[in-house]
Amino acid sequence: MSTPHDESAPSSESCCYLRTKEEACWWLKFSGVVITLALVAAAVVVGMAFSVIHDVKASVEDARLDTFALYTANRRAGFFAGNISVAVAVRNPNWAMSIEYRKPLVADLVFFQRRLYKVTVVEDGQKQRRSRTRLHLLHAAWEVPSQVLDTAALEELEKQNATGVFDLEMRLYGELKFLAHRKPRRVHLSCPLRLQVAPPGHEVVVFPPVECVPFTPENIYF
Numbered sequence: 535m536s537t538p539h540d541e542s543a544p545s546s547e548s549c550c551y552l553r554t555k556e557e558a559c560w561w562l563k564f565s566g567v568v569i570t571l572a573l574v575a576a577a578v579v580v581g582m583a584f585s586v587i588h589d590v591k592a593s594v595e596d597a598r599l600d601t602f603a604l605y606t607a608n609r610r611a612g613f614f615a616g617n618i619s620v621a622v623a624v625r626n627p628n629w630a631m632s633i634e635y636r637k638p639l640v641a642d643l644v645f646f647q648r649r650l651y652k653v654t655v656v657e658d659g660q661k662q663r664r665s666r667t668r669l670h671l672l673h674a675a676w677e678v679p680s681q682v683l684d685t686a687a688l689e690e691l692e693k694q695n696a697t698g699v700f701d702l703e704m705r706l707y708g709e710l711k712f713l714a715h716r717k718p719r720r721v722h723l724s725c726p727l728r729l730q731v732a733p734p735g736h737e738v739v740v741f742p743p744v745e746c747v748p749f750t751p752e753n754i755y756f
């Protein structure tokens with residue numbers, strides 16, 4: 535008959551067995567905790583990816599001004615002619631959500647608060663997949679009565695013409711919807727363009743890319 539002491543003192547074999555079991559138990563618990571934490575982290579990341587909206591971004595990758603001139607005998611009678619090509623990249627920075635345009639994405643070409651040209655960049659109903667960038671090539675050519683420019687804009691045009699560098703602006707606006715979100719979001723981006731009239735012919739003009747910045751639509755222009 536063994537003593538209680540003997541009973542509680544396990545043999546070296548069962549000690550080993552017990553230790554392995556304890557260890558196995560510990561590892562099981564540990565990996566359980568790790569898996570739970572990983573699942574929670576994944577749920578948080580996925581949840582954030584679908585709940586936090588990153589608005590679309592745009593940049594002008596290339597631009598070429600072929601004509602920007604006033605043909606006039608006097609200030610109130612004449613033509614204002616322009617010809618510009620712009621390559622604009624629109625990025626969907628969301629890695630989980632695609633976007634769908636609810637209103638066309640439109641580009642306004644603006645000089646000194648005057649709208650010179652309006653062109654549709656993306657039709658409504660178009661979709662853009664997650665993390666995708668699309669390059670749009672825009673061409674605008676106009677010949678309008680010089681009255682489109684008011685006196686202040688005409689003076690500014692003369693001033694800038696003297697320097698040979700024109701400060702134009704491309705404003706992008708539209709409305710789009712992100713996957714998993716009901717409420718459409720407005721797009722208002724402004725892309726500043728400093729351009730010289732390109733020499734005639736097909737000579738390449740270097741254009742450093744410009745990032746477009748959000749602007750407040752309160753800015754009224756004509």
Ligand SMILES: *[C@@H]1O[C@H](CO)[C@@H](O)[C@H](O)[C@H]1NC(C)=O
Nearest residue numbers: 602603604605691692695696
């Ligand atoms: C711009 O400057 C050129 C000379 O560089 C001149 O011939 C032209 O008439 C000017 N145009 C305007 C609109 O002032």
Ligand SMILES: *[C@@H]1O[C@H](CO)[C@@H](O)[C@H](O)[C@H]1NC(C)=O
Nearest residue numbers: 600601617618674675676735
């Ligand atoms: C605008 O400029 C481009 C490039 O120089 C030319 O091919 C095109 O014919 C011009 N468009 C107009 C309407 O003048």
